[in-house]
Amino acid sequence: MSTEEDKTRPDTREPSLHRRILEEVEGKILSGEWPPGHRIPFEYELTEQYQCSRMTVNKAITDLVKRGLIERRRKSGSYVTHPHAQSAVLEIHDIRLEVESLGLPYRYERRTRLDRPAKAADRRLMELGESARLAEISALHFAGAQPFCLEDRLINLAAVPEVRDESFDAIAPGAWLMSRVPWSAAEHRIRAVGADSRTAGFLAIAPGTPCLVVERRTWSGGVYITHVRLTYPGEKHELVAEFAPTHPK
Amino acid sequence: MSTEEDKTRPDTREPSLHRRILEEVEGKILSGEWPPGHRIPFEYELTEQYQCSRMTVNKAITDLVKRGLIERRRKSGSYVTHPHAQSAVLEIHDIRLEVESLGLPYRYERRTRLDRPAKAADRRLMELGESARLAEISALHFAGAQPFCLEDRLINLAAVPEVRDESFDAIAPGAWLMSRVPWSAAEHRIRAVGADSRTAGFLAIAPGTPCLVVERRTWSGGVYITHVRLTYPGEKHELVAEFAPTHPK
DNA sequence: CAGTGGTCTAGACCACGTT
DNA sequence: ACGTGGTCTAGACCACTGA
Structure with missing residues (x-):
């Protein structure tokens, strides 16, 4: 004592x-x-x-x-407490790590890249003003020879002006942003959709094939940074979320 | 001072x-x-x-x-810190609450209910012994007149023997378990699948329609309690996970 | 080895909700 | 009114680790 x-x-x-x-x-x-x-x-x-x-x-x-x-x-x-909602931690990693953890060689391939004014739908989605401009990037992530994931991303140019000088030829926008922009919040939406013809073409699957879509909006201090839609083909990909109250850090 | x-x-x-x-x-x-x-x-x-x-x-x-x-x-x-992985909290609520929060009337309907020995696949899934017995329940959750979700559940009878006396005619197994069994961990797997013919029939959709499937295994102190597969029809349903470091409770 | 964070104490006053 | 948790203090010793 x-x-x-x-x-x-x-x-x-x-x-x-x-x-x-x-x-x-x-x-x-x-x-x-x-x-x-x-x-x-x-x-x-x-x-x-x-x-x-x-x-x-x-x-x-x-x-x-x-x-x-x-x-x-x-x-x-x-x-x-009375348990009410199961609350699970969903870790969303860098796609490169996701692929490599499967033991497959990772490859990244940028498809399209342009700067353009925000359309009405974009402004609604990202809560932007009239004159907002966006960078629009589409890219493919490969696991071995197979397309692993299609990435469609919008970046708010006002929030991240350096994007103008980045082609994303060699580096994926996710990794680029991650190391550059502090993010304060994110919202994920997960759903199943049938592949449209564009998606089917990119992912080398038949139109209508079920795909897992993860949409993520990220912002920092009230300003929307980026919106990304990741489309995983077919029934193979799983998101895993573990809830393990037993051992904290 | x-x-x-x-x-x-x-x-x-x-x-x-x-x-x-x-x-x-x-x-x-x-x-x-x-x-x-x-x-x-x-x-x-x-x-x-x-x-x-x-x-x-x-x-x-x-x-x-x-x-x-x-x-x-x-x-x-x-x-x-350098941000590295986005980690989001995924809240999985009771389905009744999920439906009611949409402003729709909730209805529950049990379809099948039986006790049976665990098959080999079940034993692998839930890490059970040779002689394990399971309760198998299938049920539908409705939002208004529309099927909202198909639930296929297995419950380990050794872990929850009271299940034998419960028909689940009126109460959904999720809610029943929640109030009865303390759970220590859960694992979620989320993926997109095309509806097979059984699923399509239950959910009143065309076979092949993309569905969001959430599989959850729950255990308590090393013992598997239950495995549930929730199948949400079509492209309507979204899981939402928010990461909001800004304001704690 | 020196300085940081990691942990702990033995008190204290206050806010709040139950009684 | 009273007892609980909510918060805070002004110290202390220790472990770890970078210089």
């Missing part, structure tokens, strides 16, 4: 005390020992149980609140 | 000090004022700037580390 002794606790190689508390509470929730609606011990009780200060307990519980496992009610206590 | 005066700060209705620090630092990162790689001020410097204790600064920065905006290096400082 004395201040001098407690500080030596990290020597024991327990990762950290607040972390241990977090994991033990999490374990009881996930095992069902503390079911949804159960009131977990008050912070001062955990303080006694773990022989630590309230700040330490509070840190652990706060983390669990952020992860949605617990909700707090003042004066009443902290409760295990 | 005196202890007694500082505690009155919440009166001013600033949400909280660590929150203010977080937002200001975040703002400088997202605006590009502090670009990727930039070393942000040391914690002790922020301590001086905000006239607060190091714990408060530390809390704000720790939050930003968790969100992936900052990485810390001991002895060196804390740096704005």
